[in-house]
Amino acid sequence: MQSPRDLDAAIAAGIRASEQSGELQRAKGWGKPLALDDGYAATPAELRMSYKILKDAGCVPAEVEAMRELAALRAELAALEPDTPAWRAKQAQVQQKGLDLALQLERLRGGA
Template identity: 45%
Template structure:
């Protein structure tokens, strides 16, 4: 007897769900999948490794920094107060510099 591959089992479950109409009932049926938050902001070479780590429950510091960068950029875009804008710009610039150094270090180690 041939060992069953996980892909075969997944295919069997999908065919059963399609036959029963379960797939069509899903809210996302027929719609493109949405990118995870921060996906486009993440350097392409890091997207898949970070996704794998995220699904394993581990969030690398660089991902947290990218998330924080995105939040600061949004706060800056929404900010009307000039003093607060300058503070946010400084925070964002400092974070971007720190992130660039971390990414350069990873690249130098051949991890990118």
């Protein structure tokens, strides 16, 4: 079994070889700043791996889906004539979805 130092040395050697061959310069995103605003740092450590797997599979966490649904409901509400029965019904949906989302997020933070 290799020690962590041996593994680090092998990785470093592989990176050096890729740099020297120019392979890294052909990589997607070469020379561009890293996107650090993807929410990784804000995600609780115990959820990062599972969220990464979901993201790589093209899925989103339930909280993100709820945020999208809330945004869609708000857009529908904005398109309605204010103070009509349809507007009031949609407003109630928006409020309920917002409350549900707030509770989901609070559970993630460990508050409930």
